[in-house]
Amino acid sequence: MWKWIQRQSSPKIFYQTCTSLTPWFFWPFIGFLLVGLYWALIVSPADYQQGDGYRIIFIHVPSAILSMMVYAIMAIAGGIGLIWQIKMAEVVAKVSAPIGAAFTIIALVSGAVWGKPMWGAWWVWDARLTSELILLFLYLAYISLNNAFDNPRTAAKASSILAIVGLVNLPIIHYSVKWWNTLHQGYSVGTGGLKDPDMQIALALMFVASIFLYALLVAIKAKTEVLIREQNSRWVQDEVSGAAL
Amino acid sequence: MTMVEYFSFLPYGKYAFYVWLAYGVSAITVITLFVSAKRNHKKAIISLKNKYSRK
Numbered sequence: 081m082w083k084w085i086q087r088q089s090s091p092k093i094f095y096q097t098c099t100s101l102t103p104w105f106f107w108p109f110i111g112f113l114l115v116g117l118y119w120a121l122i123v124s125p126a127d128y129q130q131g132d133g134y135r136i137i138f139i140h141v142p143s144a145i146l147s148m149m150v151y152a153i154m155a156i157a158g159g160i161g162l163i164w165q166i167k168m169a170e171v172v173a174k175v176s177a178p179i180g181a182a183f184t185i186i187a188l189v190s191g192a193v194w195g196k197p198m199w200g201a202w203w204v205w206d207a208r209l210t211s212e213l214i215l216l217f218l219y220l221a222y223i224s225l226n227n228a229f230d231n232p233r234t235a236a237k238a239s240s241i242l243a244i245v246g247l248v249n250l251p252i253i254h255y256s257v258k259w260w261n262t263l264h265q266g267y268s269v270g271t272g273g274l275k276d277p278d279m280q281i282a283l284a285l286m287f288v289a290s291i292f293l294y295a296l297l298v299a300i301k302a303k304t305e306v307l308i309r310e311q312n313s314r315w316v317q318d319e320v321s322g323a324a325l
Numbered sequence: 326m327t328m329v330e331y332f333s334f335l336p337y338g339k340y341a342f343y344v345w346l347a348y349g350v351s352a353i354t355v356i357t358l359f360v361s362a363k364r365n366h367k368k369a370i371i372s373l374k375n376k377y378s379r380k
Contacts, residue, residue, distance in 0.1 A: 121336075132337035136347040143351070182358050190347040197329075197343050293355065300362040304369045311373055320373045 089168040092315045095306050098299040105299055109292035116285030124278045136194040138282055141268050142290040144187035147215060148250050150180030150294060154222070155247045158240025168302075170236035171309070173243065174226055175301035179294055181219035188212060199263055207256040208264035211249060218246040232309055 087093055120138035127134040154176040161170035191209065192202040203209065222239050229235035257266050274280050310316045328342050335341035 131340055133340035133343060135337065135340075135344050139347060139351045179358065182354055186351045186354050189350050193343050193347040193350070197340060297358055297362055300359075300366060304362070304366040307366075307369050307373060311376070316373070317377055320370050320377065323370050323374075 085166075089166045091168065091306050091310045091313070094168045094171075095303055095319070098303045098306075102296065102299050105292050105296035109289055109296055112285050112289035112292060116282060116289050119278065119282035119285055124282050125276060130198060133194070133197050136190050137268060137274075137279075138286045140187060140190040140194060141283060142287040143183045143190065144212065145287065146290045146294060147180055147184040147187050147212070148253060150176050150183060151215060151218070151243070152247070152250060154180060155240070155243040158236065158243045161236055162240050167233075167309070168306075170232070170240070171302050171305045172298060173240060174232075174236065175298055175305055176294075177219055177222045177226065179297045179301070181216060181223065183290075183294075184212065184216040184219060188216065204263055206262045206264050207260040208253065208262050211253040211256050214249055215246075215253060218242075218249060222246075 088097065116138070120135060124135070124138075126132050154173045157169045157173040157176065160166055161173060188209075191212075195204070196202050222243055225242055226235045226239040229238065256262060257264055268274050268283070274283060307316055307320070329339060332342040332345065333339055335345060337344050
């Protein structure tokens with residue numbers, strides 16, 4: 081097992097794995113997205129309280145879950161890089177940050193656009209919204225800290241520690257709707273959430289699509305990062321000179 | 326005439342403006358992410374190619 085991990089985490093093998101996995105992430109993403117959109121926009125009925133306005137949920141909830149999931153992955157990968165000195169874990173952590181930040185922005189913007197017709201305000205300083213905004217700041221802090229060092233290993237060390245400390249924010253976001261009296265509605269997934277089976281299917285499809293999107297973006301971005309980090313090794317020279325543009 | 330009224334001819338009527346704004350912003354963000362990831366990869370390959378050919 082350990083040997084297998086070591087082999088997979090050699091930059092060359094990792095690069096090749098990313099290349100071969102890319103179509104396996106891209107096409108399922110497109111498939112789940114199209115079926116998910118069909119289910120979200122056409123099959124699902126209007127909500128009895130919110131009418132058609134609730135349809136924002138199908139992008140809001142998956143992107144909000146992903147914003148937290150990607151953060152957890154980023155912190156765990158950073159931790160693996162710190163403990164076991166696996167360079168490819170550092171790469172995964174680094175390239176996850178801008179993707180996670182984008183998911184956070186989508187969650188915040190779609191939430192604001194949803195809040196306007198339902199609450200009458202684009203933004204309120206509610207516990208859920210504020211903690212999600214802090215998550216965005218954590219991502220931005222991670223990205224700028226990572227870019228502040230010339231040595232990628234030092235950058236990974238410093239920013240991984242930041243990511244791990246920031247993990248404390250995730251349970252705060254998750255439980256914010258329970259711990260505090262918030263304007264934000266309660267959980268959509270699980271008991272007391274969406275009850276219509278078509279709505280549940282649409283949300284599940286969009287969620288799976290988002291996971292494939294994340295994996296796809298990590299695969300592409302990680303390849304770029306590996307090329308730059310390993311530019312002095314023989315295999316990168318071969319790879320680059322053989323690459324068709 | 327407000328934006329909400331203006332876009333109410335689209336599906337979802339009075340919510341059309343908000344729903345399509347949310348979906349539109351998300352689509353633009355995702356497409357930008359994907360295109361920039363692809364473009365950065367290409368740029369890295371080109372700049373490394375140039376670097377190796379100088380040696």
